[in-house]
Ligand SMILES: Nc1ncnc2c1ncn2[C@@H]1O[C@H](COP(=O)(O)OP(=O)(O)OP(=O)(O)O)[C@@H](O)[C@H]1O
């Protein structure tokens with residue numbers, strides 16, 4: 542997560558840009574919601590929230606990817622929020638969202654968006670209204686969120702949205718200090734200190750609760766702190782991985798919704814607690830083995846096949862022989878097993894399986910990443926594949 546702020550400018554020209562990355566889950570999605578380990582890495586694709594002063598005592602929310610452009614007089618927001626809620630923002634103290642405390646919010650958002658709203662727009666607007674009023678109170682602002690990430694495709698777009706928004710709002714109200722040396726029209730991304738990132742992360746988790754229902758916290762944590770991490774029951778361990786990972790992400794373009802998929806797995810776990818528990822345990826073991834492999838010094842063979850390594854292809858990829866190191870062979874097998882188990886818990890999709898079959902015909906294993914049900918598929922590529930072969 543990084544921030545930029547137009548500084549040295551009068552308050553009415555203040556502008557905060559906060560950006561947060563998406564993530565890719567290598568292993569352990571869904572089971573992580575039930576307390577097991579997962580491994581994820583931040584992606585080089587970002588969501589950016591831009592916050593500026595508002596005009597005419599109003600609040601503008603512009604979400605171009607969802608076709609949302611709403612403007613409210615602050616008085617209107619006050620009416621929805623004051624119901625059971627003090628308009629006394631405490632940005633340093635993370636408030637928990639409870640639907641019962643916002644009885645008018647659902648109907649208000651629905652009515653604002655109208656009948657032709659894009660799926661998921663209601664959750665994005667609700668999360669915004671919660672974060673905005675809780676962190677900033679009722680200040681006139683104009684907020685625009687744009688993203689390089691596909692929305693709702695398994696790459697953590699919801700978490701990046703919540704992290705970028707939380708960070709931007711916290712900086713706008715002065716809870717995150719940013720250095721003053723930037724020129725008003727220069728953008729320099731600044732890293733925020735760990736304590737403040739932790740605050741951003743906790744606010745973002747509340748936003749994720751609105752969008753996901755029951756998030757494990759892995760997505761907002763990776764988006765906030767970055768790097769390759771192991772995540773288990775809220776604890777993160779940064780993995781100083783020794784193995785350069787190369788992967789292909791294929792977007793099936795099949796839309797899905799993380800909240801519904803997570804809820805479906807929860808219901809299946811209630812119907813078949815022992816069987817689902819055993820699958821979660823197996824996924825946990827896989828994630829732990831992935832961690833061990835990632836932390837093992839790389840035995841990248843530098844261009845020549847060695848004993849124990851497996852040939853992937855010599856023809857399909859041009860004149861360069863493609864083979865997997867022993868570590869890559871093990872990782873590929875774990876990816877294959879993880880995908881099988883994800884299919885077993887009901888979150889795969891025909892579009893995902895057909896990609897798995899196609900890559901398997903090249904002896905490359907794939908799995909869904911994120912919530913599944915469509916979205917993106919991850920294919921691990923051996924290190925010996927040169928970028929120009931794809
Ligand atoms: N750029 C954005 N602008 C507005 N809302 C967004 C944006 N990105 C994500 N969202 C919100 O997040 C929802 C998608 O979240 P969802 O959790 O279903 O998918 P994801 O986060 O991309 O995938 P996963 O959770 O599997 O990693 C959208 O419907 C919207 O509510």
Ligand SMILES: C[C@@](O)(CCO)CC(=O)[O-]
Nearest residue numbers: 570571756757758911912
């Ligand atoms: C499906 C899930 O495990 C990952 C979504 O990216 C949900 C979560 O952990 O919050």
Ligand SMILES: [Mg+2]
Nearest residue numbers: 697699700799
């Ligand atoms: Mg999400």
